[in-house]
Amino acid sequence: MDRKRILLIDPPFYRLFKETFSLVKYPLSLGYLAAAVRMHTDWDVLVYNGDFSPVSEPLEMTYLTGQGFQNYLKRLKDLSGKVWQEIRTVVSEYGPAVVGISAKSPTFASVRAVASLVKKVDAGTMVVVGGPHPTVVGSRVLDCPDIDVCVVGEGEKTLIDLLRAFENQIELAGVRGIFYRQGGRAVATLPRESVKDLDALGFPHQFAPEVLRDYVRYPLKAFRHIFATRGCPRNCFFCGSREMWGRRVRFRSPENVAQEIKSLQNKGLKFVHFDDDMFGVNSRYLRALSKEILDRCPGIHWSCETHVRLISRENVSFMKAAGCYMIQLGVESGNDRILSEIRKGFTIKEALEACEVVNRHDISLETFFMAGFPQETRETLRDTLRAIERIDCDKVVYSIFTPYPGTEAFDFCRKKGLIDDSYDASLHNHQSPANCFCLRIAPEQFRALSARIEQAVDEKNRLGRARKVERYSRLLGPDFSAGTPPVRRDQALKVSKILPSVGL
Numbered sequence: 185m186d187r188k189r190i191l192l193i194d195p196p197f198y199r200l201f202k203e204t205f206s207l208v209k210y211p212l213s214l215g216y217l218a219a220a221v222r223m224h225t226d227w228d229v230l231v232y233n234g235d236f237s238p239v240s241e242p243l244e245m246t247y248l249t250g251q252g253f254q255n256y257l258k259r260l261k262d263l264s265g266k267v268w269q270e271i272r273t274v275v276s277e278y279g280p281a282v283v284g285i286s287a288k289s290p291t292f293a294s295v296r297a298v299a300s301l302v303k304k305v306d307a308g309t310m311v312v313v314g315g316p317h318p319t320v321v322g323s324r325v326l327d328c329p330d331i332d333v334c335v336v337g338e339g340e341k342t343l344i345d346l347l348r349a350f351e352n353q354i355e356l357a358g359v360r361g362i363f364y365r366q367g368g369r370a371v372a373t374l375p376r377e378s379v380k381d382l383d384a385l386g387f388p389h390q391f392a393p394e395v396l397r398d399y400v401r402y403p404l405k406a407f408r409h410i411f412a413t414r415g416c417p418r419n420c421f422f423c424g425s426r427e428m429w430g431r432r433v434r435f436r437s438p439e440n441v442a443q444e445i446k447s448l449q450n451k452g453l454k455f456v457h458f459d460d461d462m463f464g465v466n467s468r469y470l471r472a473l474s475k476e477i478l479d480r481c482p483g484i485h486w487s488c489e490t491h492v493r494l495i496s497r498e499n500v501s502f503m504k505a506a507g508c509y510m511i512q513l514g515v516e517s518g519n520d521r522i523l524s525e526i527r528k529g530f531t532i533k534e535a536l537e538a539c540e541v542v543n544r545h546d547i548s549l550e551t552f553f554m555a556g557f558p559q560e561t562r563e564t565l566r567d568t569l570r571a572i573e574r575i576d577c578d579k580v581v582y583s584i585f586t587p588y589p590g591t592e593a594f595d596f597c598r599k600k601g602l603i604d605d606s607y608d609a610s611l612h613n614h615q616s617p618a619n620c621f622c623l624r625i626a627p628e629q630f631r632a633l634s635a636r637i638e639q640a641v642d643e644k645n646r647l648g649r650a651r652k653v654e655r656y657s658r659l660l661g662p663d664f665s666a667g668t669p670p671v672r673r674d675q676a677l678k679v680s681k682i683l684p685s686v687g688l
């Protein structure tokens with residue numbers, strides 16, 4: 185093979201809603217894959233985050249659900265826009281032999297567009313797609329004629345084997361964990377075993393200066409994300425993580441995680457964020473990890489997402505002592521019946537108590553809520569609205585329920601006739617106004633109820649922001665930027681003007 189160059193792409197998604205939006209993050213998927221390529225092959229690798237824009241402004245929730253969604257649909261149809269031109273330029277300038285694209289179900293329409301642009305630039309380029317979406321839908325990814333190989337599950341080893349096979353022009357049949365085309369048919373290879381020793385993987389940020397396009401334009405905080413474990417033991421009705429990682433958790437050693445944090449600290453980073461589904465997983469590991477961070481990385485501040493069940497005075501004290509400054513909790517609903525049906529494993533009272541424990545430790549708190557589960561009624565949504573209004577936290581992140589392929593929620597919606605074979609997951613994401621999968625609420629009414637909740641979230645976050653800025657600058661120092669500016673009041677009001685009053 186004359187050009188051993190692989191280009192790894194995270195497709196644009198939020199930037200299709202609003203061109204000036206930027207996801208200021210080095211995607212961990214591509215970071216891990218690029219590290220594997222650098223450590224185990226002699227291929228050149230370039231990483232391009234299609235959702236990053238060096239000149240950016242923050243995206244607002246109201247913009248995503250409103251006009252932004254129309255822009256998203258328009259941009260997906262018209263490939264002459266600025267974002268797509270940028271991709272064309274990246275591909276033709278680099279001239280890769282292989283392009284690897286990362287796909288989530290809602291980003292798959294964008295993935296298809298990227299694949300078609302790659303083939304337009306050079307039809308001989310091999311297009312490989314991996315990530316949560318291909319992992320759950322498998323060979324169906326190959327219905328897109330511009331995609332040559334579909335990778336199922338973890339990609340580090342599979343990608344290396346694939347590059348070796350391409351390079352030596354060997355049959356792909358021997359590469360585990362893929363679907364490929366043979367004689368016009370999709371063929372599956374043997375399943376790929378999961379990575380046993382997570383400590384043996386490279387650190388995602390390790391090669392970023394050499395491999396990431398526009399590296400110098402990324403602020404340091406774009407590299408703050410870490411994964412300490414793979415897999416989540418919980419069994420939430422709506423979650424897509426189970427199919428990707430399974431419920432058996434694999435742990436990195438606390439020493440290895442602390443080593444990664446130390447190397448980020450050495451680069452000047454003052455705070456890191458754990459992207460794990462459930463930070464800590466159990467009290468033993470949570471405390472061991474906290475202790476290791478405290479011993480090896482004094483001065484670091486960190487944040488994480490975890491589960492209400494793991495919040496106890498003892499655990500939070502350990503976390504606080506080790507530098508934890510912000511915790512995110514998925515509360516999801518304000519109604520106990522819904523919480524039980526989606527199997528969150530706690531009641532709203534328990535969730536509020538957990539919030540109190542976090543607040544008592546002077547740790548910033550963010551909560552996730554969702555609305556529109558199939559089992560919802562007006563009353564359960566009213567409970568969620570009330571919970572959002574009364575929960576004592578610095579920020580609420582609100583999502584509209586979306587059935588992702590491979591989840592129990594998806595099968596449930598199919599069985600109940602809420603979706604059928606024509607369901608296109610790329611038209612449905614957490615902000616899609618097209619979403620309504622409620623058995624007992626009509627779409628118009630759901631949209632109005634959801635708009636009312638959005639308004640409450642915007643209002644809450646406007647007030648929470650001042651608190652957050654004060655707390656962050658006290659805990660992290662004055663040079664810390666707390667993220668997005670306040671949601672503009674006029675923007676929040678616009679939604680309620682358009683929609684009728686729903687009496688919540």
Ligand code: B12
Binds near residue numbers: 213289314340
């Ligand atoms: C952090 C996170 C985010 C962050 C950052 C996303 C980013 N682009 O970096 C934010 C909050 C912005 C986000 C947004 C969204 N997210 Co998200 N996110 C996650 C989370 C918690 C961790 C992702 C991660 O870094 N994992 C660690 C890396 C190492 O794993 P990985 O990404 O899966 O990559 C591995 C394999 O998939 C594979 N692989 C991945 N890409 C490729 C490419 C190639 C070529 C190959 C060979 C292999 C390969 O190899 C990698 C290494 O083993 C996951 C849940 C989870 N546990 O994974 C949800 C998750 C991936 N997100 C999900 C969704 C739906 C979204 C949104 C679409 C939500 C929305 N707004 O509607 C958006 C999409 C935005 C975008 N531009 O990507 C779903 C996907 C479900 C599905 N069926 O597709 C998940 C699984 C959440 C869930 N519980 O259901 N997300």
